[in-house]
Amino acid sequence: MLFTDKMTHITDLTDNEKRIVQYIKKNLEAVSTMSIQTLASKTYTSHSAIVRLAKKFNYSGFKAMRQAISNDVQQNITQLNDIDANFPFSPDDSAINIAKNISDLTINAIKRTLIQVNEEELISSAKMIIDSKRLVLFAIGDTQIRARSLQSKLVKINKFAIIAEEYSDESWSAINLDKNDLAIFLSYTGNNSNYLKLLKFLKKQDVPTLLITGNPNSKLIDYADQNITIVQNEFDVFKVSTFASQMTFEYLLNTLFAIVYSKSYKQNLIKMQSNYDKLMQNDILNNATEPKKRP
Structure with a gap:
C-alpha cells in the first residue's frame, strides 16, 4: 500500500498528527529528505508526535516512514493523481479528450497497481x-x-x-x-x-x-x-x-x-498444440468459430 494512500485511509488522528499529515501531503518531496527535527519545526510539533504517527502507519519509526515517502516520490506517484478515477471526464470534454482521459486513467491504474504489488x-x-x-x-x-x-x-x-x-x-x-x-x-x-x-x-x-x-x-x-x-x-x-x-x-x-x-511453460505449449491439432482434425474448432453454410 502506498504511503499516500495510507494518509487517506488512516483514522483516529490527534490534532497534532492531522497537522503533520496535512503538511506531508502538501510537501511530499521535501519531506522525503527532511530530518525529524525540521519536520517537527515546520509542523509545530515534537519528535515524539512524529514517531507516534509513524507507528500508527505501522512503521518502526520516522526513518522507515520517510523511506516510504521517498519511495512514493521516486515512483512519481503524485503524477498519477491527475485523473479523477471517479469522474475522469466532464460533460464539456470532447470525444478525443474523453478518450485521452480514459487512456491516462488506465495507465495510472496499472502503474499504481504495479507499485503496490x-x-x-x-x-x-x-x-x-x-x-x-x-x-x-x-x-x-x-x-x-x-x-x-x-x-x-x-x-x-x-x-x-x-x-x-x-x-x-x-x-x-x-x-x-x-x-x-x-x-x-x-x-x-x-x-x-x-x-x-x-x-x-x-x-x-x-x-x-x-x-x-x-x-x-x-x-x-x-x-x-x-x-x-x-x-x-x-x-x-x-x-x-x-x-x-x-x-x-x-x-x-x-x-x-x-x-x-x-x-509449466513448455508443457502448456505442448498441450495447447496437441489440443489445437485435435480440434482441427475433428473439425471441432471450425464448427465452434464459424457458422455453418446453408446448402
Missing part, C-alpha cells in the same frame, strides 16, 4: 492456484466479468474454475470445498457481509482462500489465507463507473495467470 504475494497466490484440485471464484457485478475472463484462460491449461454466484449457488459451492481446493474472493470494497460469513466458515474447514481487495481495512483480510490489497483513488459508490478497480482486477488476474502458465 508484492512479489511474494504473487508467487504465493499463483502457487495456491497451481496446487488446487478445484477452483471456485467468488465475484459479483462488474468483477464477475473479470473472474470469467480468468476462468476462460485457465480452462485452456486444463485448470477448471467455477463461478460461485453463477446460479446463486455460492453457499453450496463453499460447503463442498475441502483442503485440496481454493476459493478466490474478488471484492474491491471488501464489505460483502456474505463473503465474510463464507470466509469464516472456510477458515474453520481449513479450505485455502485468496482475497483480492482494494480495502486495507476490510474485515475479510482477517480470515483469508492470502490477500492482495491494491488501493485506487476510487469511491465505493459515488462515481461514473468502476473504471480503476476493474482495471486493477483485470491486470492482477492476468498477471496471476501468466505466472501460473510460466511455471
Whole structure:
C-alpha cells in the first residue's frame, strides 16, 4: 500500500498528527529528505508526535516512514493523481479528450497497481492456484466479468474454475470445498457481509482462500489465507463507473495467470498444440468459430 494512500485511509488522528499529515501531503518531496527535527519545526510539533504517527502507519519509526515517502516520490506517484478515477471526464470534454482521459486513467491504474504489488504475494497466490484440485471464484457485478475472463484462460491449461454466484449457488459451492481446493474472493470494497460469513466458515474447514481487495481495512483480510490489497483513488459508490478497480482486477488476474502458465511453460505449449491439432482434425474448432453454410 502506498504511503499516500495510507494518509487517506488512516483514522483516529490527534490534532497534532492531522497537522503533520496535512503538511506531508502538501510537501511530499521535501519531506522525503527532511530530518525529524525540521519536520517537527515546520509542523509545530515534537519528535515524539512524529514517531507516534509513524507507528500508527505501522512503521518502526520516522526513518522507515520517510523511506516510504521517498519511495512514493521516486515512483512519481503524485503524477498519477491527475485523473479523477471517479469522474475522469466532464460533460464539456470532447470525444478525443474523453478518450485521452480514459487512456491516462488506465495507465495510472496499472502503474499504481504495479507499485503496490508484492512479489511474494504473487508467487504465493499463483502457487495456491497451481496446487488446487478445484477452483471456485467468488465475484459479483462488474468483477464477475473479470473472474470469467480468468476462468476462460485457465480452462485452456486444463485448470477448471467455477463461478460461485453463477446460479446463486455460492453457499453450496463453499460447503463442498475441502483442503485440496481454493476459493478466490474478488471484492474491491471488501464489505460483502456474505463473503465474510463464507470466509469464516472456510477458515474453520481449513479450505485455502485468496482475497483480492482494494480495502486495507476490510474485515475479510482477517480470515483469508492470502490477500492482495491494491488501493485506487476510487469511491465505493459515488462515481461514473468502476473504471480503476476493474482495471486493477483485470491486470492482477492476468498477471496471476501468466505466472501460473510460466511455471509449466513448455508443457502448456505442448498441450495447447496437441489440443489445437485435435480440434482441427475433428473439425471441432471450425464448427465452434464459424457458422455453418446453408446448402
